[in-house]
Amino acid sequence: MTLRERRSHAHLTADVRAHFWQPSMEDHELNSLADYLGLVEMIAKDEIILFRGQNCDSPLLPKIARPNPKRDTTDLEQAMLQEVRRRGALLLDARLADDWELLVYVQNFGMATRLLDWTSNPLVALWFACQTDGPDGATYVFAVIGGKKDLLDRAADPTPFEGSRTKIFKPGLNNARIIAQSGWFTVHRYSSSTNRFVPLEQEFEFDDALLKIKVPNKMHADFLHRLDLLGVNYQSLFPDVEGLCKYITWLHTR
Numbered sequence: 741m742t743l744r745e746r747r748s749h750a751h752l753t754a755d756v757r758a759h760f761w762q763p764s765m766e767d768h769e770l771n772s773l774a775d776y777l778g779l780v781e782m783i784a785k786d787e788i789i790l791f792r793g794q795n796c797d798s799p800l801l802p803k804i805a806r807p808n809p810k811r812d813t814t815d816l817e818q819a820m821l822q823e824v825r826r827r828g829a830l831l832l833d834a835r836l837a838d839d840w841e842l843l844v845y846v847q848n849f850g851m852a853t854r855l856l857d858w859t860s861n862p863l864v865a866l867w868f869a870c871q872t873d874g875p876d877g878a879t880y881v882f883a884v885i886g887g888k889k890d891l892l893d894r895a896a897d898p899t900p901f902e903g904s905r906t907k908i909f910k911p912g913l914n915n916a917r918i919i920a921q922s923g924w925f926t927v928h929r930y931s932s933s934t935n936r937f938v939p940l941e942q943e944f945e946f947d948d949a950l951l952k953i954k955v956p957n958k959m960h961a962d963f964l965h966r967l968d969l970l971g972v973n974y975q976s977l978f979p980d981v982e983g984l985c986k987y988i989t990w991l992h993t994r
Contacts, residue, residue, distance in 0.1 A: 769878065769956045773866075773966050776881075779953065780862045788886040788908060790858035790924050793869030795879045797952070802928045803852040805937035812930045814901045817853060821846070835914060843900050844911040847925070848918055854900060854928045855909070856940070858884065861922040863972045870960040870967075879960075883951040884908070884926070890945060892927055903929045906943050916979045961994070 770776055783789060792800075804813050821839060824846055825832070836842045847855045859865050862881070869879040892907040909925040911918060931938050940946050955963070967973065974987035 791865030793865040799939035
């Protein structure tokens with residue numbers, strides 16, 4: 741069954757359809773965790789379903805491309821990886837010699853790359869969406885539905901910098917954070933035909949495979965409390981001293 745078929749009146753209620761990627765969805769808000777889980781259950785079929793929480797309705801672009809999507813950052817990214825290897829020789833595991841593995845590793849510690857973070861766990865995405873209030877009164881969870889044809893094949897794409905299209909990347913689990921967060925990525929390409937990085941929502945392969953859920957700021961505290969009861973919190977998602985300290989701070993200051 742295609743996503744287009746799932747959008748039909750025969751398969752989805754009006755309330756669920758209201759959350760889909762279309763102008764009218766701006767008039768509808770997520771009102772409860774049960775509402776969110778009901779939507780997830782509705783779309784969670786056999787395909788790959790990934791989720792992303794963010795605090796504004798901005799283009800789905802990786803961090804490296806946000807300041808200027810028209811800039812080809814390939815040389816810059818390669819130079820940054822080379823510098824990581826030089827400066828971090830005593831810190832990096834030998835398994836990170838591969839560009840893909842190193843890109844995943846540095847992404848999880850804050851470096852700007854052409855990877856955009858996603859998770860296979862919808863609760864994790866909702867947690868991230870609730871971390872800060874959105875400027876327009878809400879934050880967002882995005883979902884992308886993909887198939888095998890959308891998955892990155894590292895044998896066919898041995899380097900992150902020469903892909904012919906944006907792909908979904910199931911990474912190696914090379915650090916504790918990516919394991920805890922059920923991390924996946926989309927790998928974005930610089931388009932030589934349009935001379936820019938193309939946002940995921942403008943990619944032909946994904947334009948009918950994206951959903952957007954609006955999370956009102958006023959619901960954040962309630963959602964974070966309920967997610968904590970389910971074991972989704974700073975400490976579980978960032979299993980290190982930083983995550984522990986932030987979790988204790990949140991517990992005692994919320």
